[in-house]
Amino acid sequence: xxxxxxxxxxxxxxxxxxxxxxxxxxxxxxxxxxxxxxxxxxxxxxxxxxxxxxxxxxxxxxxxxxxxxxxxxxxxxxxxxxxxxxxxxxxxxxxxxxxxxxxxxxxxxxxxxxxxxxxxxxxxxxxxxxxxxxxxxxxxxxxxxxxxxxxxxxxxxxxxxxxxxxxxxxxxxxxxxxxxxxxxxxxxxxxxxxxxxxxxxxxxxxxxxxx
Ligand SMILES: Nc1ncnc2c1ncn2[C@@H]1O[C@H](COP(=O)(O)OP(=O)(O)O)[C@@H](O)[C@H]1O
Ligand SMILES: [Mg+2]
Numbered sequence: 001x002x003x004x005x006x007x008x009x010x011x012x013x014x015x016x017x018x019x020x021x022x023x024x025x026x027x028x029x030x031x032x033x034x035x036x037x038x039x040x041x042x043x044x045x046x047x048x049x050x051x052x053x054x055x056x057x058x059x060x061x062x063x064x065x066x067x068x069x070x071x072x073x074x075x076x077x078x079x080x081x082x083x084x085x086x087x088x089x090x091x092x093x094x095x096x097x098x099x100x101x102x103x104x105x106x107x108x109x110x111x112x113x114x115x116x117x118x119x120x121x122x123x124x125x126x127x128x129x130x131x132x133x134x135x136x137x138x139x140x141x142x143x144x145x146x147x148x149x150x151x152x153x154x155x156x157x158x159x160x161x162x163x164x165x166x167x168x169x170x171x172x173x174x175x176x177x178x179x180x181x182x183x184x185x186x187x188x189x190x191x192x193x194x195x196x197x198x199x200x201x202x203x204x205x206x207x208x209x210x211x
Contacts, residue, residue, distance in 0.1 A: 006036070006088040007208060008129070010099040011201075012174065013137035014167040016147040018190050018197060019097050022137065025198045026095055026205070035209065038087050041097035042076065045083045049075035069107040069118055073125040076100065080126045093209070100126075101134055101185070105173030106166070115176065130184070133208045135201055136174055137190035144171075 011019045011026075023039055030037045043053040052075035056068060063071065076099070087094050100122050108115035139147070144167060152160045178185045188200050205211075 004091050006091050006093040007132040008084060008088060008094050008096065008099075009205060009208070010096045010101065010131040010134045011137065012098060012101045012105070012134055012185075013139070013190060014144060014170050014174070015163070016144060016151060016167075017137040017139045018194065019137060021194055022198060022201055023095065023097050025194075026201060029198075029202060030093070030095075030205075033211075035093065035211075036091060037093040037095055038083075039095045039097070040079070040083060042079060042099055042102065043072055044075075045079040045096075046075075048078040051075075065107045065114075069103055069121060072103050072107075073121050076103075076122075077125045080129050085129065096131075099131055099134075101131075101136075101174070101177055104177055106170045108173050108176070109169045110172040110176035112176075115173075115180075132184075133204060134181075134185045135204060136178060136185050136187050137197065138171070138174065138187050139190045141168060141171070143191050 011022060013019055023041075027037075027039050043049045043056070052071050056063065056071060084094050084096070100118075103122075104115055104118050108118050145164065148160070148164060148167065152163075178187050186204055188197060188204075190197050192200075
């Protein structure tokens with residue numbers, strides 16, 4: 001008997017677009033219909049990646065865009081080799097909250113040359129592991145602003161203006177990637193209700209899993 005490989009499905013989008021909310025709904029749904037799967041996130045999934053996450057979020061640290069990209073790729077290699085690939089080989093679908101499109105969007109910001117370089121780095125780092133399906137939760141700037149402001153009021157965001165600008169650049173980055181890879185990346189209007197977004201996510205996943 002041969003094992004059927006699992007699929008790598010990623011959720012992408014700027015901060016507060018609803019990824020964590022939807023991850024937990026995907027988990028509930030896949031568990032309820034007995035589909036073998038694991039959930040994970042980036043940067044994370046393995047101890048080395050948590051070290052990178054803390055390096056990048058330490059205040060006062062000013063990493064260049066390329067420096068950040070290399071650190072994130074280092075974490076991604078470990079995560080992919082130790083966690084993602086073994087699970088896929090064992091036939092479990094891997095649902096990942098952010099993967100390499102986050103690096104392409106945040107550090108590439110829609111600039112074709114930068115994105116090209118980042119794709120080369122990805123290929124050198126993890127080879128041909130590319131998501132089978134990427135669900136991009138896209139929220140328009142105004143609504144995103146409201147969600148980010150709410151987070152800032154809860155004390156989760158320190159430099160609001162900087163954060164807002166970064167998310168706007170990353171959104172441009174995602175728009176560019178969506179144009180470049182329309183077969184893999186599906187745009188979902190995440191301005192809709194949580195239930196509506198969840199329904200669309202389930203429809204895409206069912207289509208890709210052949211359910
Ligand atoms: N479709 C939605 N409509 C309105 N608010 C939402 C929606 N999805 C998520 N939220 C809210 O937006 C905030 C950010 O959601 P979260 O899932 O943590 O985003 P992310 O993980 O992408 O940063 C949370 O307060 C969440 O309750
Ligand atoms: Mg989240």
